[in-house]
Amino acid sequence: MSTVDRVLIVGGGLAAVSLADALRSGGHTGDIVILSAEDHLPYDRPPLSKDVLLGRSGLEDIRLRPDEWYERVDFRTDARVASLDPDAGRVTLADGSEVTGDRIVLATGGVPRTPGGDPAVHVLRVWEDAERLRPRLVPGARVAVVGAGLIGAESAAVAAALGCEVTLIDPTEIPLLPVVGPEIATVLHARHAEAGIRCLNGGVESIERDGEFLRVAVTGLDEPVTADTVIAGIGIVPDTALAEAAGLTVDNGVVVDAGYRTSHPSVYAIGDVARRADEPRRHEHWDHARTSAERAAATLLGQDAPAQKAGWFWSDRHGSRLEGVGTMADAETRIVRGDAADGAFTVFGVAQGRLVAAAAIDRPRDIQAARRLVGRELPVDAAALADPATDLRKLLRARPVREER
Amino acid sequence: MTTTETGIKVADAGGIEDGEALVVDRDTTGHDDDIAVFHSDGAYYALDDTCSHGSASLADGWIEDGEVECPLHSARFCLRTGEPQCMPATLAARRHKVEERDGALYLFPGQEPAA
Numbered sequence: 001m002s003t004v005d006r007v008l009i010v011g012g013g014l015a016a017v018s019l020a021d022a023l024r025s026g027g028h029t030g031d032i033v034i035l036s037a038e039d040h041l042p043y044d045r046p047p048l049s050k051d052v053l054l055g056r057s058g059l060e061d062i063r064l065r066p067d068e069w070y071e072r073v074d075f076r077t078d079a080r081v082a083s084l085d086p087d088a089g090r091v092t093l094a095d096g097s098e099v100t101g102d103r104i105v106l107a108t109g110g111v112p113r114t115p116g117g118d119p120a121v122h123v124l125r126v127w128e129d130a131e132r133l134r135p136r137l138v139p140g141a142r143v144a145v146v147g148a149g150l151i152g153a154e155s156a157a158v159a160a161a162l163g164c165e166v167t168l169i170d171p172t173e174i175p176l177l178p179v180v181g182p183e184i185a186t187v188l189h190a191r192h193a194e195a196g197i198r199c200l201n202g203g204v205e206s207i208e209r210d211g212e213f214l215r216v217a218v219t220g221l222d223e224p225v226t227a228d229t230v231i232a233g234i235g236i237v238p239d240t241a242l243a244e245a246a247g248l249t250v251d252n253g254v255v256v257d258a259g260y261r262t263s264h265p266s267v268y269a270i271g272d273v274a275r276r277a278d279e280p281r282r283h284e285h286w287d288h289a290r291t292s293a294e295r296a297a298a299t300l301l302g303q304d305a306p307a308q309k310a311g312w313f314w315s316d317r318h319g320s321r322l323e324g325v326g327t328m329a330d331a332e333t334r335i336v337r338g339d340a341a342d343g344a345f346t347v348f349g350v351a352q353g354r355l356v357a358a359a360a361i362d363r364p365r366d367i368q369a370a371r372r373l374v375g376r377e378l379p380v381d382a383a384a385l386a387d388p389a390t391d392l393r394k395l396l397r398a399r400p401v402r403e404e405r
Numbered sequence: 406m407t408t409t410e411t412g413i414k415v416a417d418a419g420g421i422e423d424g425e426a427l428v429v430d431r432d433t434t435g436h437d438d439d440i441a442v443f444h445s446d447g448a449y450y451a452l453d454d455t456c457s458h459g460s461a462s463l464a465d466g467w468i469e470d471g472e473v474e475c476p477l478h479s480a481r482f483c484l485r486t487g488e489p490q491c492m493p494a495t496l497a498a499r500r501h502k503v504e505e506r507d508g509a510l511y512l513f514p515g516q517e518p519a520a
Contacts, residue, residue, distance in 0.1 A: 014492070017492070018492060021491075021492070044492075044493055064492060064493065064495070065495060066495050066496075069495075287479075290491070290492060312479070314477075314478075321477075364461075364465065364476035364477065365465065365467070365476065368466070368467040368474060368476060368479075369467075393424055
């Protein structure tokens, strides 16, 4: 394997920063160049749909790294990459300049889907999106939120807290059900109505301007929803343009192996844009940006990859915290720990005698345990999991079902 | 003798289980944050309880291998040095001296432990 002196990272989000960190802590002394298309130094995106929209955090508050950090990497803002030449190990920027690297890592993330081009239709992905949306969320404003997944539910909750008249529209009756299971999804969804949000079950057929406001036509609804502002939380499209034009294998993301190598030996992909060929789905969560970067760094440095942990996500809405590990749809049976009536409880998902998923409302310790239990060859003791008095850490010390290695 | 010299008794020896922590209230210590006293693998450590990234109590975190993982966003801190081990935290947690003496644990708020 040739030595890697200079790593060139395209993209300036959490995945890019995590990769630079993991390379440095793994002993990489060569150059690290990060090309970010954004005008800002890297910042944390999850607060955009929470504290930033609420006006509690500014850009400085959510910066990922302190000033000193930039002494160790060559970080360039406003550096839009126009094309990639994998064989030459080179990218060309929009301004025509070229940057080379022994290895190139794509961390280009994704672009939010949008249901229309009207300026009052908002998405929430980058700082500017939040900045543009925030002044629209004033008391009495009519806000229609399309999509009740994580971003949609969080921004609907924030808009309601700010005194807006909120309508939340989703084609599924109970959103997130496949991910967190029916027990948790039902409780979570009911909280929107409790907070005064009008929930509509239907698809959005059209969004049309009618003078000062928008009319959102929803399937099965006679009257369209009238809104001053529409927020779309309907997912992202992985930003694969560079990879595709360069001839890399792309299929719902840049296809990578377990070491985050693409179909070209010099090019890697991490974060939202990467899709592991050995896994059933592409991951878009914060935690995946970090863990994929750590594993890619190990591949780049020729080191052992850190242990694979189940994917983890969180979402804050209406003063509660939802967390999930893995996907509940993978479970054959579910075990409830705690009482749903209390509002704070956990559901564990089991398949073939192993823990495959967990989801919880306001039970962070259970999730910290689940992140370590899911995917491990440990015997599942249903009664122990269901009993809130069980110390889950003790289960972690249990003997494996079968010897690993 | 003042508590600056003797420390504040926070627990009996063995009063904090391995992998657990207790919180000493700021009203007790006069410090500007609550202080978490951790027990990990037979050693005791004390850090400011509030995660340097957000607002969570580190005493509620996951304590393992000389580190604590914040319950909110999984930032990890080294219990010995207070240094953040991963994102999203960037600032170190302030450390305090803990001493096991005469069958009890004593906390010295605001005093850095010996290296």
